[in-house]
Amino acid sequence: MADKRTVSIIGCGLVGQSWAVVFSTAKVKVRIYDNLPEKLEMGIESIRNKMLELEGKECLRGEISAQEAMKYIEPATTLEQCVKDSSYVQECVFEDFELKRKVFEEVEKYAPDTAILASSTGNIFASRLSDGLRMRDRLIVAHPLNPPHLVPLVEIIPAPWTNPDVVSEARSILQAAGQQPIVAKKETAGFIICRIQHTITAECFKLIKDDIISVADLDKLMPYGLGLRYAFLGALETSYLNANGMKHFCEMYAEPLYELQKQSGPPIKFEGETLDKIQDELEKQIPLCDIEKRRQWRDDRLAELSKLKNKK
Ligand SMILES: NC(=O)C1=CN([C@@H]2O[C@H](COP(=O)(O)OP(=O)(O)OC[C@H]3O[C@@H](n4cnc5c(N)ncnc54)[C@H](O)[C@@H]3O)[C@@H](O)[C@H]2O)C=CC1
Numbered sequence: 090m091a092d093k094r095t096v097s098i099i100g101c102g103l104v105g106q107s108w109a110v111v112f113s114t115a116k117v118k119v120r121i122y123d124n125l126p127e128k129l130e131m132g133i134e135s136i137r138n139k140m141l142e143l144e145g146k147e148c149l150r151g152e153i154s155a156q157e158a159m160k161y162i163e164p165a166t167t168l169e170q171c172v173k174d175s176s177y178v179q180e181c182v183f184e185d186f187e188l189k190r191k192v193f194e195e196v197e198k199y200a201p202d203t204a205i206l207a208s209s210t211g212n213i214f215a216s217r218l219s220d221g222l223r224m225r226d227r228l229i230v231a232h233p234l235n236p237p238h239l240v241p242l243v244e245i246i247p248a249p250w251t252n253p254d255v256v257s258e259a260r261s262i263l264q265a266a267g268q269q270p271i272v273a274k275k276e277t278a279g280f281i282i283c284r285i286q287h288t289i290t291a292e293c294f295k296l297i298k299d300d301i302i303s304v305a306d307l308d309k310l311m312p313y314g315l316g317l318r319y320a321f322l323g324a325l326e327t328s329y330l331n332a333n334g335m336k337h338f339c340e341m342y343a344e345p346l347y348e349l350q351k352q353s354g355p356p357i358k359f360e361g362e363t364l365d366k367i368q369d370e371l372e373k374q375i376p377l378c379d380i381e382k383r384r385q386w387r388d389d390r391l392a393e394l395s396k397l398k399n400k401k
Pocket residue numbers: 099100101102103104105122123124125128180181182183184185188192209210211232233234235
């Protein structure tokens with residue numbers, strides 16, 4: 090059944106386009122706006138092509154065709170038009186605090202008082218974005234992974250003053266659209282995704298800096314190792330199943346894993362010779378002129394994996 094709500098997307102770039110695929114294929118009315126009309130026009134075309142391509146591979150999410158999904162998407166020529174009768178606003182502009190703040194100051198002039206205001210930011214606290222806003226108790230971070238239409242996890246991080254009903258309603262809206270929301274109980278640097286994701290990045294940098302392993306071998310760890318299990322199991326459940334439960338796992342490994350943490354060393358800056366080495370090694374595998382092709386290769390496989398994971 091079509092959802093009666095209207096979702097407003099501000100910013101028709103990579104993530105905004107992907108959010109439009111998420112909601113339109115879930116039969117939710119989408120209004121999308123970009124302050125650059127040409128970006129909006131190109132973005133709508135890109136959304137159409139993305140959905141047609143997925144449909145051609147029998148990987149389009151939802152139950153309707155790409156053509157039918159496109160009917161749920163309405164370009165807005167002004168921000169006011171985009172949000173004026175919105176239930177849920179997903180902001181997807183550049184990762185710039187001042188800009189996002191200005192956007193939300195504009196949004197609250199025109200959005201209904203009942204609208205939920207969500208930022209796609211991966212790093213900026215909702216409390217910074219919403220402090221002093223009239224609708225401050227309705228603003229959350231709803232940070233997706235790239236691209237949201239192929240990677241359904243979304244982390245919802247409220248400000249201390251966010252209305253709890255807003256969090257539960259946002260969770261239901263995202264769930265109904267086929268996403269997998271998780272909720273952080275409080276704000277923490279890096280939220281959940283980046284804290285885990287870039288702890289791994291940092292350990293990779295340390296291993297390369299200490300010349301323990303090559304970039305090529307290290308980058309096999311996820312696709313041929315941990316990533317295979319993590320595609321179906323959480324990190325904690327993985328250990329739970331590796332033993333006869335978590336307590337048994339810790340009986341065996343807690344001590345050495347505690348010592349390991351102590352040896353992990355100080356934080357590492359993603360710069361200098363180590364960064365150069367990683368860049369050079371990866372560029373040999375994936376020349377920058379071919380990066381779009383490789384992203385397509387990634388997305389094709391993510392789409393096939395989604396099909397497998399959604400198999401009943
Ligand atoms: N690219 C990624 O892998 C991910 C990005 N994000 C976050 O999503 C947000 C958007 O990122 P991308 O889509 O990658 O950026 P992008 O650069 O592809 O798109 C940003 C869009 O916002 C538009 N824009 C800028 N100012 C605007 C304004 N005042 N009003 C309306 N539109 C405006 C730009 O014209 C552009 O089309 C950022 O906060 C980013 O951190 C979150 C998860 C993953």
